[in-house]
Amino acid sequence: RKEVEQDPGPFNVPEGATVAFNCTYSNSASQSFFWYRQDCRKEPKLLMSVYSSGNEDGRFTAQLNRASQYISLLIRDSKLSDSATYLCVVNQVATTDKLIFGTGTRLQVFP
């Protein structure tokens, strides 16, 4: 089983739609969680950290479910500029400093 798993998509949604991505992780000792965004032929960049209590940043909401070992990202009111690949990232801080990336979920927002 992969350490971090994501649905590769693509998710094709119209502007204004709400879309959600899930990500599961295998190591219950994982301590830190992030969502990164990667545009085509660019490097990944941090979108937001994921806190135990859940957190929101504008149109983006991240949730963590430790019991089921998954994190989610919700995007409301999708914009064309949201089209990108969204990478789920897990840091197993308790055992190592490893930053493990999922393979990413591709989002395409159309007019």
Next chain:
Amino acid sequence: DAGVIQSPRHEVTEMGQEVTLRCKPISGHNSLFWYRQTMMRGLELLIYFNNNVPIDDSGMPEDRFSAKMPNASFSTLKIQPSEPRDSAVYFCASTLDRNTEAFFGQGTRLTVV
């Protein structure tokens, strides 16, 4: 700060040749990571360093790959001999500390023919 700097941006080489990729992390960052990205396998962690010491190299695919970090401001990833299946984008990233954001370089696009 200029961010994480990688060189070269693009590299085309013939099979069997030695390839050296370079990375300068953000000044003051304590951890440095080398990743390889392909369409099929996504972003794979090859090796990471903490305070210039290799901590985990379990992702290095085989003995043809080696990485060094002689000081806090420089790291190399070497492939010798290179093979066509090594073609990928290689990213270097650095972090200040645990639980903090990883900043990536722009990557080196390697093509082995």
